[in-house]
Amino acid sequence: MKKVLGVFGIVAIAAIASSASAQAAGGMAGMKMDHDDQKAVTQEGPTPPGWMIRPDNAANKPETVNFVVMGPGMRVTSGNTAAIYWNPANTASGAYTISGTFGVREIPLHDAIGLVWGGSDLGGDKESYGYFLVYGNGTFAVKHRSGTNNKTDVHTVVAQTANAAIKPADKDHGATSNKLAVKVAADSVRFYVNDVEVAAVDGKNPMAPSSGIYGFRVNHGISVHVAGLAKQ
Numbered sequence: 001m002k003k004v005l006g007v008f009g010i011v012a013i014a015a016i017a018s019s020a021s022a023q024a025a026g027g028m029a030g031m032k033m034d035h036d037d038q039k040a041v042t043q044e045g046p047t048p049p050g051w052m053i054r055p056d057n058a059a060n061k062p063e064t065v066n067f068v069v070m071g072p073g074m075r076v077t078s079g080n081t082a083a084i085y086w087n088p089a090n091t092a093s094g095a096y097t098i099s100g101t102f103g104v105r106e107i108p109l110h111d112a113i114g115l116v117w118g119g120s121d122l123g124g125d126k127e128s129y130g131y132f133l134v135y136g137n138g139t140f141a142v143k144h145r146s147g148t149n150n151k152t153d154v155h156t157v158v159a160q161t162a163n164a165a166i167k168p169a170d171k172d173h174g175a176t177s178n179k180l181a182v183k184v185a186a187d188s189v190r191f192y193v194n195d196v197e198v199a200a201v202d203g204k205n206p207m208a209p210s211s212g213i214y215g216f217r218v219n220h221g222i223s224v225h226v227a228g229l230a231k232q
Contacts, residue, residue, distance in 0.1 A: 073227035086215030093211035118209025138168030144207035165196035
């Protein structure tokens with residue numbers, strides 16, 4: 001049975017400035033409320049054992065995403081639901097690297113997938129986690145959430161920025177694949193796409209958590225296969 005819980009810098013180049021501005025105007029890039037214009041999906045089988053889902057919108061029902069085991073990994077079809085996905089057994093502390101490959105089959109250019117790390121109380125009123133997003137248009141961002149309010153409790157750590165290491169989707173709602181990694185050390189948290197470092201923040205930054213649950217995030221209108229999600 002699907003487990004769904006309640007309520008859930010770097011300067012961008014001119015070519016993406018208007019896209020980033022529009023994203024922010026829509027209310028917190030990467031954390032928008034659910035989109036009624038996205039096609040509805042239904043659950044096609046059992047969810048991966050032990051895994052949990054928290055949609056941004058508390059009103060969402062279990063059938064608003066399709067989350068299943070597929071080959072050596074998991075597949076998510078998100079429809080109109082943005083959510084985080086995690087297994088409580090997956091925790092990390094000290095010096096470590098979290099990585100995973102996101103084989104996107106469909107993604108709007110303005111929306112994103114990514115890694116979640118340093119999570120705590122993910123099913124409660126004091127949810128907190130960092131997340132590293134890659135957008136369909138070849139940009140990335142680093143954010144932090146500390147609370148249930150989709151507007152006031154989401155904070156930008158690294159602004160949405162283009163980087164040549166990211167493989168953008170071939171078109172709007174097109175396909176791509178990127179390997180993402182978050183490397184946590186005592187003095188820094190570093191972010192990689194396809195083994196290329198794209199950003200780093202001070203390890204003492206309170207919005208760059210050092211320990212907790214790890215998992216991933218899938219925003220609206222996305223079909224993605226997540227493989228190799230692991231801690232090293």
